[in-house]
Amino acid sequence: MTMLIRAVAALSLSLGSLGLAGPVAAQTAWDMPVPYPDGNFHTRNAAQFAADIDKATGGSLKIKIHSAGSLFKHPEIKRAVRQGTAPIGEILQSLAANESPVYASDSLPFLATGYDAAKKLYDVQKPYLQKQLESEGLMLLYSVPWPPQGLYAKRELNSINDLKGLKFRTYNPTIGRIASLAGAIPTQIEVPDLPTAFATGRVDVMITSASTGVDTKAQDYLTHYIDTQAWLPRNIVFVNKAAFDKLKPDEQKAVLAAAKAAEERGWKLSQEEMTIKTKALKDAKIVVMPPSADLKAGLTKIGETIAAEWAAKAGPEGQKMLEDFKK
Ligand code: PCA
Numbered sequence: 001m002t003m004l005i006r007a008v009a010a011l012s013l014s015l016g017s018l019g020l021a022g023p024v025a026a027q028t029a030w031d032m033p034v035p036y037p038d039g040n041f042h043t044r045n046a047a048q049f050a051a052d053i054d055k056a057t058g059g060s061l062k063i064k065i066h067s068a069g070s071l072f073k074h075p076e077i078k079r080a081v082r083q084g085t086a087p088i089g090e091i092l093q094s095l096a097a098n099e100s101p102v103y104a105s106d107s108l109p110f111l112a113t114g115y116d117a118a119k120k121l122y123d124v125q126k127p128y129l130q131k132q133l134e135s136e137g138l139m140l141l142y143s144v145p146w147p148p149q150g151l152y153a154k155r156e157l158n159s160i161n162d163l164k165g166l167k168f169r170t171y172n173p174t175i176g177r178i179a180s181l182a183g184a185i186p187t188q189i190e191v192p193d194l195p196t197a198f199a200t201g202r203v204d205v206m207i208t209s210a211s212t213g214v215d216t217k218a219q220d221y222l223t224h225y226i227d228t229q230a231w232l233p234r235n236i237v238f239v240n241k242a243a244f245d246k247l248k249p250d251e252q253k254a255v256l257a258a259a260k261a262a263e264e265r266g267w268k269l270s271q272e273e274m275t276i277k278t279k280a281l282k283d284a285k286i287v288v289m290p291p292s293a294d295l296k297a298g299l300t301k302i303g304e305t306i307a308a309e310w311a312a313k314a315g316p317e318g319q320k321m322l323e324d325f326k327k
Contacts, residue, residue, distance in 0.1 A: 028247065030063045034090040035074035036191055038067045040215055041269045042144060042235050046090060049142075049237070049262040056254035061247065063088065068192045075190075082136055087243035093129075093143065093236045094172035101314035102128045105321060106145070107174050107233045108310055109303030112325070115271055118145050118232040124324045128317060129236070138238045141259035144266030147209040147274035148229035152222045154204065156289070160298030169197065169206035172233070174306060178207070181302045191216060198222065210277035219284035227278070228291045228299060232270075237262070 032050065036043050043065065050063035066072075072080045072089070078096055081089040097104035105125050106112075112121040122143060130140050151157060153166075160182050168179035170186045179186035184205070189197045191212055197203045198221035213225060237259070244252060282288050291299070311318050 026060055028061050028251070030061065030087045030243075031066060031071060032063050032088045032090070033066045033069070033071040033077045033080065033086050035069050035077065035092065036067065037215055040067075041211065041273050042090065042146075042266070043067050045144060045262055045266045045269060046237065048265065049258050052258035052261060053251075053254050056257065057251050061251045061254065069190060073190065078138075081138060081238060081240050084240050084243060086240075088141075088237070088239045090235055090237045092171060093234050094174060097173045100132050101310060101318055102132045104172070104174055104310060105314070105318070107172055107231050108307050109174075109178065109230045110300055111303070111307060112231060113148060113229045115145070115232070115267070118234075119267070121325050122234065124321055128321060133236075133238055134241070137241050139241045139244055141237045141239055141255070142263035142266065143234045143236045144263060145232040145234045145270050147211050147270055147277065148227075148232055149207050149209055150228050150230070151226040151291070151295075152206050152208065152213060152218055153224045153226070154222055156224055156287075157205070157226060157295060158292045159294040160302070162295075163205065166204040167202065169194070169203040169208075171208065174310075175207055177306055177309070178299075178302055181305060182298075195221065209274075210281050211273050213286070214277045214280045214284075217284075218281070219286055222286065224287045224289065225278075225281050226289055226291050226295070228296070230299065230303075 032046065034043055034046055046065050050065060053061050053063060072086060074091065074095065077086070077089040077091050080086040093103050094107040095103075097107070102125065106118070106121060112118045122145075126140075133140050157163060163179075164183040166184045168175070168182070168184035168186050169189045170176045170179060171188070171190070176186040176188070187197075187203055189203060194206070194216045207228070207230065210225070213222075218225070239255070244255070247255065278288060311322060314321070
């Protein structure tokens with residue numbers, strides 16, 4: 001029996017190498033690690049991106065999405081793609097803020113708070129982002145924002161003072177700075193670990209989108225969502241340039257076309273997501289409220305401090321970017 005299986009395996013192998021196994025013979029299979037769960041709109045968008053490429057290449061380039069940090073955890077994804085362990089991946093751009101200020105520029109509090117402003121900021125930032133990624137052997141494929149960021153808590157927060165001493169969940173270094181300036185205690189936690197972190201008291205508050213609140217069932221561990229609309233952080237999808245260069249020209253074309261479509265689709269999805277998921281929070285009995293004038297003023301002040309610190313770090317290029325954005 002074993003002999004027979006071996007013989008059949010050997011036969012199909014040789015048929016494959018003769019090119020008799022059909023179009024799958026010359027197939028490239030790419031693993032694509034992404035940080036967020038399957039149902040999340042970024043992950044759904046990536047799945048459509050992969051399906052478009054599959055279709056356009058007649059199945060010669062297959063991309064398999066590994067969601068929720070299942071193949072590489074979020075903080076490892078960028079390095080994995082740089083090293084070519086994974087040819088393609090997605091991260092929250094600002095997770096890499098400590099590597100270069102350009103990665104932080106989408107997440108400066110109250111700089112760009114709506115979709116039009118976020119798009120303008122992205123357009124202004126894009127050449128710098130592309131250059132930075134190129135210097136790391138990477139190529140930007142597309143970038144899509146999250147819905148605006150609001151404050152989740154277990155009670156009403158009416159001023160910055162109310163944040164003092166609370167354990168503040170962060171997803172990038174800038175939020176760490178916000179927490180510190182507010183007298184709170186920052187703790188970096190990835191989305192898949194959020195429910196446990198709240199349930200076990202490792203964190204008290206977080207700033208994130210309505211989307212992530214719904215994805216992680218915030219109603220199980222939080223009661224209030226203060227809709228601060230502080231910024232719209234973006235995800236970036238990028239490819240290892242050497243891996244991209246190895247693709248056939250028609251495959252490269254298919255990847256670039258699918259990326260363009262994913263970016264356009266993603267910005268629309270994100271906007272729809274904002275409305276749908278803010279309503280879902282209300283339906284789940286979370287109190288959704290605007291920030292008080294006091295809280296808003298306090299956060300704005302912190303935002304100004306952070307913008308000044310960022311500009312000092314980002315030097316003339318950063319300064320130019322901010323000026324172009326404000327034009
Ligand atoms: N959700 C992600 C990043 C921004 C967002 O809305 C998170 O909470 O980690």
